Amino acid sequence: MTNLCGDSELQELMATLQTEGGDELQRADRLVAEYPEDPRLHFLRGSILASIGRPIEALPALRKSVELAPDFAIARFQLGFFQLTSGEAEPALATWGPLALLPDGHYLRCFVAGLTYLIRDEFAEAIVQLRQGIAANSENPPLNRDMQIVIDKAQELLGESASDAGDGEVASATSFLLDQFPGRGRTN
Numbered sequence: 001m002t003n004l005c006g007d008s009e010l011q012e013l014m015a016t017l018q019t020e021g022g023d024e025l026q027r028a029d030r031l032v033a034e035y036p037e038d039p040r041l042h043f044l045r046g047s048i049l050a051s052i053g054r055p056i057e058a059l060p061a062l063r064k065s066v067e068l069a070p071d072f073a074i075a076r077f078q079l080g081f082f083q084l085t086s087g088e089a090e091p092a093l094a095t096w097g098p099l100a101l102l103p104d105g106h107y108l109r110c111f112v113a114g115l116t117y118l119i120r121d122e123f124a125e126a127i128v129q130l131r132q133g134i135a136a137n138s139e140n141p142p143l144n145r146d147m148q149i150v151i152d153k154a155q156e157l158l159g160e161s162a163s164d165a166g167d168g169e170v171a172s173a174t175s176f177l178l179d180q181f182p183g184r185g186r187t188n
Helices: 007-019 024-034 039-051 055-068 073-085 089-101 107-119 123-136 141-159 173-180
Strands: none
Touching (some): 007 039, 024 039, 039 073, 089 107
16 A cells, blocks of 8 residues: 555544544545545545445445455454444454454454354353453444443343243344444444
């Protein structure tokens, strides 16, 4: 990658994201047009689009980020999380596959393990892994908040008896993720 956005421009975009002044997407679009090979910009653009409820446009931006930089771990995780919250468990698992190479105890590896347990409706195991990921994650606090929402819902489902679920079955992990993240999740 030879044509990457400069640190000052990237920091300016990040500052804009923190203030939410309404022009984040326009700034990201301008930088993506200027630096089309910078995976960080595609990731940020996808994050912005997802956060404003434009998931159809967010998905290609997140995919482009991973395509440009397959080892960009947070982009890979967020793409998979986006896929999962869009009801696409199998593609999410495929996207997350390379994250298994992260060191033991890495927060993203723990989050993937937890979400994988969740897909299999193994809520107790999911909670353990997600908590380990939160404890290990000091890089991305907004992601910890998202994972805590998943933990809270999994705990609710663990406490729910089969007779409490309207149709006699406990809700599936995917159905609760879809209910929890109507905007298809945040991609911070």
